Amino acid sequence: MTTLYRHEPFTDFSQKENQEAFKKALKTVNKEWLGKEYPLIINGERITTDAKIVSYNPAKKDEVIGSVSKATKELAEKAIEAAATAFETWRYTKAEERANILFRAAASIRRKKHEFSALLVKEAGKPWKEADADTAEAIDFLEYYARQMIELSNGKPINSREGEYNQYIYTPTGVTVSIPPWNFLFAIMAGITVAPLVSGNTVVLKPASATPIIAARFVEVLEEAGVPKGVINFVPGSGSEVGDTLVDHPKTSIITFTGSREVGTRIFERAAVVQPGQQHLKQVIAEMGGKDTIIVDKDGDVELAAQSIFTSAFGFAGQKCSAGSRAVVHADVYDAVVERVVEITEEQITGNPESHSTYMGPVIDAASYEKIMGYIEIGKEEGRLVSGGTGDDSKGFFIQPTIFADVDAEAKIMQEEIFGPVLAFSKVASFDEALQVANNTEYGLTGAVITNNRAHIERAKQEFHVGNLYFNRNCTGAIVGYHPFGGFKMSGTDSKAGGPDYLTLHMNAKTVSETY
Ligand code: NAD
Numbered sequence: 245m246t247t248l249y250r251h252e253p254f255t256d257f258s259q260k261e262n263q264e265a266f267k268k269a270l271k272t273v274n275k276e277w278l279g280k281e282y283p284l285i286i287n288g289e290r291i292t293t294d295a296k297i298v299s300y301n302p303a304k305k306d307e308v309i310g311s312v313s314k315a316t317k318e319l320a321e322k323a324i325e326a327a328a329t330a331f332e333t334w335r336y337t338k339a340e341e342r343a344n345i346l347f348r349a350a351a352s353i354r355r356k357k358h359e360f361s362a363l364l365v366k367e368a369g370k371p372w373k374e375a376d377a378d379t380a381e382a383i384d385f386l387e388y389y390a391r392q393m394i395e396l397s398n399g400k401p402i403n404s405r406e407g408e409y410n411q412y413i414y415t416p417t418g419v420t421v422s423i424p425p426w427n428f429l430f431a432i433m434a435g436i437t438v439a440p441l442v443s444g445n446t447v448v449l450k451p452a453s454a455t456p457i458i459a460a461r462f463v464e465v466l467e468e469a470g471v472p473k474g475v476i477n478f479v480p481g482s483g484s485e486v487g488d489t490l491v492d493h494p495k496t497s498i499i500t501f502t503g504s505r506e507v508g509t510r511i512f513e514r515a516a517v518v519q520p521g522q523q524h525l526k527q528v529i530a531e532m533g534g535k536d537t538i539i540v541d542k543d544g545d546v547e548l549a550a551q552s553i554f555t556s557a558f559g560f561a562g563q564k565c566s567a568g569s570r571a572v573v574h575a576d577v578y579d580a581v582v583e584r585v586v587e588i589t590e591e592q593i594t595g596n597p598e599s600h601s602t603y604m605g606p607v608i609d610a611a612s613y614e615k616i617m618g619y620i621e622i623g624k625e626e627g628r629l630v631s632g633g634t635g636d637d638s639k640g641f642f643i644q645p646t647i648f649a650d651v652d653a654e655a656k657i658m659q660e661e662i663f664g665p666v667l668a669f670s671k672v673a674s675f676d677e678a679l680q681v682a683n684n685t686e687y688g689l690t691g692a693v694i695t696n697n698r699a700h701i702e703r704a705k706q707e708f709h710v711g712n713l714y715f716n717r718n719c720t721g722a723i724v725g726y727h728p729f730g731g732f733k734m735s736g737t738d739s740k741a742g743g744p745d746y747l748t749l750h751m752n753a754k755t756v757s758e759t760y
Pocket residue numbers: 423424425426427428432450451452453482483484485486487488491502503504505506507508510511531532533534564565566661663689729730731735736
């Protein structure tokens with residue numbers, strides 16, 4: 245019997261003992277976890293290549309977190325073949341057996357929770373709180389999907405007529421290629437790996453090149469928890485070379501991808517091509533970018549609005565698909581909200597996330613830094629700079645939280661995903677106009693409305709077209725099993741990770757009818 249699912253609690257870092265425990269974990273990681281080399285894993289075999297992908301600390305850009313071997317096209321093909329062979333046995337293992345592996349993996353991560361979070365601080369520049377939430381979410385995916393698989397293992401009820409016995413059951417699909425992003429380097433990577441696994445599929449995991457170390461350690465956890473050889477294969481490699489090979493392979497059945505719109509649409513197109521020898525249509529789960537809006541209504545609470553906008557825009561330096569990078573505010577409260585957001589923002593510390601007092605760490609790498617600084621220059625043309633606007637990449641990739649006011653709804657910085665700490669404010673004259681602006685991008689991932697007007701809440705439920713809509717709170721921070729997550733339009737296939745329908749996307753429904 246499994247207990248009821250409850251999300252993993254967040255660590256209260258206002259408690260001295262928790263602060264001490266986290267500092268200790270940082271020390272352990274600094275001393276014992278950094279600088280190691282990790283091989284590829286194909287059919288349980290460790291393969292070391294000369295070519296490496298090196299992971300660096302974005303807050304201290306010369307510090308090496310670790311390195312992984314880099315797969316070639318041939319090794320990627322070998323991994324798919326291994327996964328295809330392993331599928332023939334794994335597909336028949338009992339759902340409970342697969343689920344138990346996930347429970348064991350969750351327990352193992354929980355035992356070293358702060359060490360894992362400390363690794364996220366180092367590898368992605370996450371402040372403590374964000375790293376702690378990322379690890380908690382990884383645990384949640386394991387706990388939630390394991391329970392969901394047990395529940396689905398008997399299928400769903402359908403009707404039977406006199407003299408027949410009908411069943412509706414779920415069967416695994418095949419080889420799954422899992423391609424995660426670097427920003428939720430633990431949670432999303434783990435989620436899109438274990439969902440197909442627990443559903444009876446075998447997996448080839450190609451981690452994000454900026455954050456392969458957490459993925460290598462997670463695969464070790466899965467192996468220790470009992471995932472058989474060939475069922476999980478680990479193949480870091482270049483997105484364009486290895487990524488295309490994995491996506492195009494005729495034995496690939498599912499591609500589960502989270503990342504940018506650009507790469508997601510490329511995968512979607514390539515997966516549609518039926519390759520010689522391919523006997524099925526590939527399924528693509530693609531969760532992509534966002535340009536998420538917070539609407540503040542004329543009667544909205546100014547303090548709540550400001551706190552919500554600030555948290556949504558600058559949590560993890562705005563590097564979340566759900567980041568609230570655009571605030572659309574009614575003219576009656578506009579000045580007050582802008583002023584308060586600027587005030588809150590300027591009280592916060594940007595710096596090395598190893599320090600507990602840091603609110604915002606660096607952005608992930610040099611390319612991101614350049615891209616975001618480019619958007620800040622565009623912002624200076626398109627709006628009124630009211631805070632930040634500067635960066636410093638001498639030691640790490642630090643950018644001050646940046647706010648532009650009075651930006652036109654069609655401006656670039658109101659339309660394009662920047663994926664950094666840049667917030668744009670637009671003023672509107674009515675709730676109608678606010679909804680129109682909120683819907684005027686190609687994305688449809690998250691959104692929030694700060695209002696005390698019940699009629700406006702009901703209208704937004706119908707007319708604000710996003711996958712995750714929140715009222716009177718921030719638009720980030722979805723929790724597995726509580727806020728199933730996924731977007732509309734160019735934000736993706738709306739798979740709703742952490743939701744009740746998610747695993748069924750990895751399985752074929754089978755109708756079985758016996759006559760007696
Ligand atoms: P990205 O698209 O650059 O990379 C994502 C993954 O795709 C990486 O593992 C990368 O190596 C791989 N890749 C690159 N080229 C490939 C190819 N040709 N074939 C196969 N794989 C390839 O995205 P990123 O920079 O890692 O992540 C940031 C993006 O992810 C943002 O757009 C963000 O909004 C989005 N994101 C979306 C969600 C969501 O749930 N909707 C969650 C997190 C991040």
